Amino acid sequence: MHSFTEENYLKTIYYLATRQQGEVTTNALAEMTATKAASVTDMLRKLADKQLIHYRKYQGVRLTSEGERLALKIIRRHRLWEVFLVDKLGFGWDEVHDMAEELEHIRSDELVERLDKFLEHPQFDPHGDPIPTTAGAMPQTGYRKLSEVAAGESVCVMGVLEHSPEFLQHLNRTGLTLGCSITLREINAFDKSLLVQIQPESTLFVSHDVARNLLVEGE
Template sequence: MHSFTEENYLKTIYYLSTRQEGEVTTNSLAEMTSTKAASVSDMLRKLSEKSLIHYKKYQGVRLTEEGKRLALKVIRRHRLWEVFLVEKLGFGWDEVHEMAEDLEHIRSEELVERLDAYLDYPQFDPHGDPIPSPAGQMPEVEYRKLSEIPVGQEVQVMGVLEHSTEFLQHLDKTGLNLGCKLNVQDANSFDKSISVQINGEKLLFVSNEVARNLLVSR
């Protein structure tokens, strides 16, 4: 049996490993978990002793196959609970992350599979993130950041990299919701902001911070 903290670390290591090249560093984990580097190192030693990660001090960390399997199970539970909270209980997508952080540690396999069936086997959570399969396979998605899209190209918003309440509420206020179509009208070379037309109607100026946290596809 693994502690909630250990599960959170495995999930975070997996998350960081998908967003950067090379092994995950202690400093990046400390920043992501808002924890002191010394405490992170202590946890990494524990996970290494349980053969859940490959870890050498000053050389970064990566998940073992067992560590990856456990991380994906936690992610699967988290994202299914987010779907349930939004679709069945009526919460907003900006409200559910912390609740799902608690619910993801309920380990009943039967409960998770019944939840999946009750939700009609969703492929994505409310933030556009793919839901791992029961066998622990993460669906592959080919998304790009809005900040990488050239002027004149039309794309559809498919997901977000930033899940904070403030960011999601900002998207709601500006109309940058999942599924909306954007046509990149102009790009500012000074501050990397862009202007987009939403669903062929209103024009919106988007900061680089927002654009690089929006995932889109053609």
């Protein structure tokens, strides 16, 4: 079996690999896991011994297919528990990350599959992230960032790239929650901020920082 800590490294390597290209660096991992580079190096050697990552000294790291399988399993658990916490226990989407971070390490495949069934096989977590399948596939979505949408387009808010409580609470306050339909009225050339109309009639400014962390779906 794999330790709590090993599972977190695998998940973090997966996460970083999807946002960068090439191999994941020691420093990036140290920052994400809030440890020091030397500690990361220790763990990388251990994961490489277990054939969960491809590791070449000084060159960075990449998951093996077994490592990716495990990472997706952890992510599946995390996202299913988040659905449980929000849909069944009534938590807000800004409150569930830390709890899911613990729940994702409960070791029982049967538990996960029963939870999935209990939740009626959700496809997305409360932040709009797709839930990997039992078979270990990550469903692809065609979402774009709001910051890449052209003026005049109407789109639907489908997810977020930033999961911090601060960001999510800001969205709560402005009404930019999942599923809401918006039309992009203007793009400010100076600071790239957006004038957005939320259906049916409220209008608000959205900073570029917010817009590039909001995922939206076509017209």
